[in-house]
Amino acid sequence: MFKSEVRDSTINALLEKAGSRNYGRYLSKIVLKRVRGFSNEPVSFDFPVTAIIGPNGGGKTTVLGAAACAYKIVSPRRFFAKSGKYDESMQDWSIEYELVDRSINQKDIFRRTATFKNHRWNRDAPERSVLIFGVSRTVPANERSELLRCASGTFSVPDNQIAEFPNVLRDAVSRILGKDVTGFRQLKLHANGEVTLLTGVTKTGTGYSEFHFGAGESSIIRMVAGIEVADDQALVLIEEIENGLHPVATIRLVEYLIDVAERKKMQVLFTTHSNEALQPLPSKAIWVATQDRIFQGKLDVRSLRAITGQIETKAVIFVEDRFTKIWVEALLRQGANFPVDHVQIHAMEGDGTAVAMNTYHNKNPVMDTPSICIIDGDSKQESNAEKRIFRLPGESPEAYIFDAVVESWDTIGGKLSVALLQRFENSDHVKKTCISVRQQTMDPHLLFAHVGEQLGLIPETTVSAAFANLWAQANPEIVESLISPLRDILPADIAVANI
Template sequence: MQNSLSRPLPTLGSLTHEWNTARNTSKGWPLFLESVQIDGLRGWSGESVEFRFPVVAIAGENGAGKSTVLKVAAAAYTAEQVSGHTFYPDDFFPNTPWETVEGVTLTYLIRRGNKIDTQTLRKLTSRWRGMPNRFARALHFLEISRTQPVNTQIGYGKAATQANFTAAVTPFNDADRALLSRIMNKPYTSSGMATYQNKQVGVLNVGAGEYSNFHQGAGEDATADLVDLLRTAPDRSLIIIDEVEASLHPRAQRRLMAELFDIAEKRKMQFILSTHSATIMEQLPTEARVYIQTHRGGGRDVLYGVTAKFAMSLMDDVEHPELVLFCEDEYAAILIDALMNHEDPDLSRRIEILPAGAASTVTTLGALAAAGRLPGASLGVLDADQRDQVGCVRLPGSQAPEKEVFDALDDPAWEKVAQRLDVRAGELLQAVDDARQIDNHHAWTRRVAEHLGPRVRTDRVWEAIAAVWAKDSVNPEERATFVNALQRQLAS
C-alpha cells in the first residue's frame, strides 16, 4: 500500500475552479443551502447569513451566535431514507424553566439545481409550523460535545474497564485510514470505530499497539469521529461542524482544511463550520469567511470577506489603540503607514492599521464605526479608486494603489528606491518596465522582486516604494488632507 503520508496536500484552487464553473449543474452542487435568516431567536432580529462557497467558516466572539447559525442550518432538511439525521428546532432550542421559545421565524433559501426555493419554519406560540414541507437531504452535525474525551463522560469510563466489556471494531478501509493519517501526520497501521451505548469509540494503531479514545488526545479523537462520519455520508451531503479546529494544532488544522476542500470538490459536499482559529480562516477564500460582529446596545452584523487578522483582532481581549484603521490589504496598510510617518510620525504609536478585506468589507466597517457600533474608535480607509463612503476616507490619488504609486514615481524617485534596496538603479528600472507589461497590477511588485533576485522580498520592495512615494511623489496637499482626517478622528 502507498504511504498515506506521501500524497501531496490538495489545493484550494481546484475546488474554486469547480465551484466557479459547475456550481449549479448536475456535475456540481445541485443541492445547496444558500442562506438562513433568523428572527426572534437568541437576540437575532431578521439578520441573514449567506453561504457563498462549498466550505464556509463562521467566526465571532463567544455569544455572537455562531452555534445558533449552525443549529438553524441543521434544521433545514429532513433526512434522506438512507443516510443522515432529521433535526428539529426543539432539539436545539427547547423551552426551559428560564426561557420560552416563541415568536420565532427561520427562513431558508435552498437551491436544487437551478431553482431556489424559500422555506420557512415558524413557532409563533407553542408549536413549530412548516416542518413537514422540508426538502430531503443527507445532513450530519458534529457538535462541540464531540471534543469531550470519552473517559470523562459519565458511565463510559466504568463500562470500558469492566472485565466482561467487549465491543466489535468496524475497521476503516485503506482510504479512510489514509485520510486520518494525512490529517494527523501519523502512519496508522489500522484504525476503526467501536460502538458502546451509542457512543463512538475510536480504536487506532500506529505500530506500537492498539489504543482507544480512552488514551487518545482530544484532537485525534475528534478527527477520527469526523473520518467515520465522512465514511458513511453520501455525496452531496451537508456537513456542519462546530469549532472545526477541535484541539488540533495549526499544521493539523491546515491539513484538515485541505482535505475538506478535496472532499467538497470530489463528492460535492457542503461544509458549514464555526471557528475561533486564525489558521482555519487563513485557509479559506474571501467569500468563504464570515464574521458575526455584536455591537454595543445589542444586535449584530454579519460581515463577509474579512481577513483572518481582522477576525482575530476583534476576538482578542488585548487593549485597543486610540484609533483603528480598516483597509483592504497589506499594500494599503504600508501606504497608510508611510503617509503618517512623513506627515506626523507620532500617529503610528496611537493608531493600529488593520487589513480587513475587500472594499465592501471596509465600507461596511466604516458605516458601523460611524454609527458607534464597533468596540472602539475606528475609520475605514478605501483605495483611491473607490467612491467616498460614510465612515471612510480614501488614499491620495485616483487609482488602485499599485497603479497610483508606479505612475507617480519618476526616474529620480526610482533611483531613491534602488538606494533603499541596495540595488543598481538601472536594474530596478528594467525590473519595473518588465513588471508593467503584466495586465494584473497586483502582480507588479512581486515581479519586480523576482527580477531583483531571492534576497529582495516582495514586502521589502513595496515598503521602499511606499516610503519614496509618500515623501517625494504624492501630492503634498492630498497627503496633508489624508493625515488631517486621521488626526480629526483621534481628536473627536
C-alpha cells in the same frame, strides 16, 4: 504567502455550482427574521463550505443552529432550547429559508419558515441527512461514559468486530494530521457498530488505544469517518473547527471539506476563531456574526476586536487588503507629528467588506471609537466624506507606488536598493530589475513579489514596505492630504498633543 493545495479551478467550479444551485439538495439562504439579537439578517451560502466567524457571543452558533433547523431530522431544541420563563425572548422568533430539493421542486428553489410561537416550534421541514459535530467531540476517551467499560485490563472484542480504516479514511486522516495512520483500527463495541473505540500503532509497532490519543487526533478520525459513510449531499455542521488542532491541521481539514464538497456534493458550515481555517476559502464563503449584524467577506480574525469595539485605541482604519495596509501604515509614519500609536489599521480583503465594516462601526451606538475606510483607486465603492470613506490615488495601489518610485529613481534609488538588502552602488542593477519586472508582469498585485524573487528571494512584505515608505518620504504634501481626514476624527486632546 499562503498557497492552498486546493486548485483555483476547483474553487471556481464550486462557486459556480452553488451560484447556479446545481444540487439535488442544498440550503441556499437563510434570513434571521427575528432570532436572539438579529433582525432581518440574511446569510446566503454562495460556496458549499461556509465559515462563520465572530466574537464570543456574536451569534456564530445561532447561524449554525438556524441552518440545522431547516431540516426535519434536527430538533430545534438541539440549538434553541427554551428554559421556562427564563427564555421569554424566544416568543415570535422566525427563520426563513431558501432551499433546493429536486424531489420537491425540480426546477427552482422553494421557501420554508420556522417560527416559535405559543411555546413551540412550527415548521414544514424537508428531509436531508445532517451531521452535527459539536465541541464535545474533543472530550477525551476516559471522560466518555460509553467507553468506560473499555478501561479494563480484560477488555477485548471479537476479531470480526475489528475493522481496518478504509483507504479514503486512512488517506484523509493521514494528510490532515500529518502522520501515517496505517495500522489504526476501529473496534466495534456492539455488533451494530454504533459505539466504537479506536486503536493506533507507534512507528515501532506498539499498539495503543484511544485512551492515549490526543483530543484532536481522535476527533478528526471520528469526524472524517462519519462524513465518509454519510449520504451524498448531506449537510455537515461543525462547531469550532479548530478545537484540539494544530494550525496546519486546521488548514488541511478545511481543504478536506472542500474536497468532500466536490466529491460527495456535500454542504458544510463551521464556526471558528481561527485565521488558518479561513485561508483555503474564497471571500464569499465567509460570514462575520457580530451580535446584531452579519457581514459577508474574508478578514483577519484579529480585526474582530475593532469591528466590535473591543479595542484600546483612539481611531480605526478599515482598508481593502494587505498592501493597502502597508501603504497606509507608511502614510501615518511619515505624517508630520501624527499619533501613530493611537490608530489601528485592519485589512478586510475586499472593498465591499471594508466599507460595510466602517459603516457598521460608525453607526453602532455602543462604539465610541471612530473609524474611516480607505479604498483603492480602482474600487467600485463610492468615496463619501460624510460616511468617512476616502479613496487612494491611482488605479492600482501597487502599480501607482511602483511606478512613482521608479520615476523618482535619481533621488531615492540608492535608498531603495539598501532597503531591498542590496548594495548602494548596485542601484542601477536594481533599477533594471524593477523595469524588467514591470514590463513582464501583467498582474500589478505580483510586482513586489516578482522583484523580491529576482533580487534573491526577498520576502514580498519587505519589498512592499520599502517601496511604500520611500514613496511616502518623497511625497510629504500628498501624504498630508491623505491623512488629514484621519486627523479630523481623532479626539482633540490626542490630535493637539502630538502637533
